Amino acid sequence: MNLEEWLGVTLSDHAQHFNIQRRLLEDLVGYHLGLSWGELQLQKQRALDDELIESLAIAVRRLAAGEPLAYIIGEKFFFKSMFSVDSRVLIPRPETEILVEKALPLLDHSSKTVLDLGTGSGCIGLSLAKERPQSRFYLIDSSLDALAVCRVNQDSLRLDNVTIVHGTVGKASFDGPWDSGAVDLIVANPPYIAEGDDRVTSSVHGFEPHSALYTGEEGLECHRLWLEWSFRQLRPGGHFLFEFGKDQEDPIAAFIHQTDYSIIEVVEDYARIKRFFILQK
Numbered sequence: 663m664n665l666e667e668w669l670g671v672t673l674s675d676h677a678q679h680f681n682i683q684r685r686l687l688e689d690l691v692g693y694h695l696g697l698s699w700g701e702l703q704l705q706k707q708r709a710l711d712d713e714l715i716e717s718l719a720i721a722v723r724r725l726a727a728g729e730p731l732a733y734i735i736g737e738k739f740f741f742k743s744m745f746s747v748d749s750r751v752l753i754p755r756p757e758t759e760i761l762v763e764k765a766l767p768l769l770d771h772s773s774k775t776v777l778d779l780g781t782g783s784g785c786i787g788l789s790l791a792k793e794r795p796q797s798r799f800y801l802i803d804s805s806l807d808a809l810a811v812c813r814v815n816q817d818s819l820r821l822d823n824v825t826i827v828h829g830t831v832g833k834a835s836f837d838g839p840w841d842s843g844a845v846d847l848i849v850a851n852p853p854y855i856a857e858g859d860d861r862v863t864s865s866v867h868g869f870e871p872h873s874a875l876y877t878g879e880e881g882l883e884c885h886r887l888w889l890e891w892s893f894r895q896l897r898p899g900g901h902f903l904f905e906f907g908k909d910q911e912d913p914i915a916a917f918i919h920q921t922d923y924s925i926i927e928v929v930e931d932y933a934r935i936k937r938f939f940i941l942q943k
């Protein structure tokens with residue numbers, strides 16, 4: 663069977679029932695063959711051997727059950743690097759790359775101290791650490807499982823300006839190995855979905871770690887606690903840059919107004935939805 667025939671048969675078997683898109687299948691085959699999507703388009707007559715067809719059949723059954731492709735193939739490209747991912751970490755989202763782009767100009771090439779709160783796979787902190795080797799990065803998460811994945815990514819990117827820290831951000835007793843009150847920049851993509859929110863897709867709710875998704879009855883608990891905690895860590899003039907969910911700008915702004923941060927910018931994502939705050943202490 664060649665590639666085009668396999669795509670046709672698989673789509674007609676699964677597409678209507680399980681909403682598997684052609685592009686998803688192409689990405690899956692491309693991963694197995696080591697081809698980019700563009701290269702794959704030029705090789706549609708390529709023969710697939712029986713062993714590959716069997717591996718693809720297993721992967722397609724997982725896709726049909728709603729499992730995200732990134733967990734099946736074990737990796738996700740983010741910013742400029744490939745990250746290992748599995749069910750212990752949130753899959754890095756494309757819009758979060760905007761947070762990295764906005765953070766970079768806040769870090770010149772001198773030595774700075776940076777915290778990444780709720781680092782998960784490490785996609786934000788490690789991407790920044792790769793671009794700013796003179797700075798020292800502390801990547802924090804309350805999940806030891808997530809930090810094990812982060813460590814794999816740190817090792818594969820060979821970054822020695824990164825310290826991985828286990829801790830619960832927001833807990834008054836949590837102190838890291840940096841100088842509190844002297845941090846230059848804090849970045850974060852906190853959990854921001856309300857517990858029990860039934861708009862979350864079954865693929866996300868069923869497969870991604872709940873500790874990365876849900877926080878409190880309104881989805882704002884982490885933001886509230888992390889704003890207060892971060893204020894104590896930052897030096898005067900330091901920045902806090904973080905992501906938030908759709909329609910959360912106003913309630914989070916209300917928390918901010920109870921503090922002494924200045925709002926520098928509210929940044930939109932690719933869909934022109936307000937998605938990030940840049941604050942200064």
Ligand SMILES: C[S@@+](CC[C@H](N)C(=O)[O-])C[C@H]1O[C@@H](n2cnc3c(N)ncnc32)[C@H](O)[C@@H]1O
Nearest residue numbers: 754780781782803804805830831851852853874
């Ligand atoms: C939305 S995920 C973000 C992961 C990654 N930074 C990204 O952008 O893909 C949130 C992360 O915060 C962690 N987390 C949740 N509550 C936390 C807390 N109180 N302190 C530290 N980490 C926490 C979760 O384990 C999860 O890895």
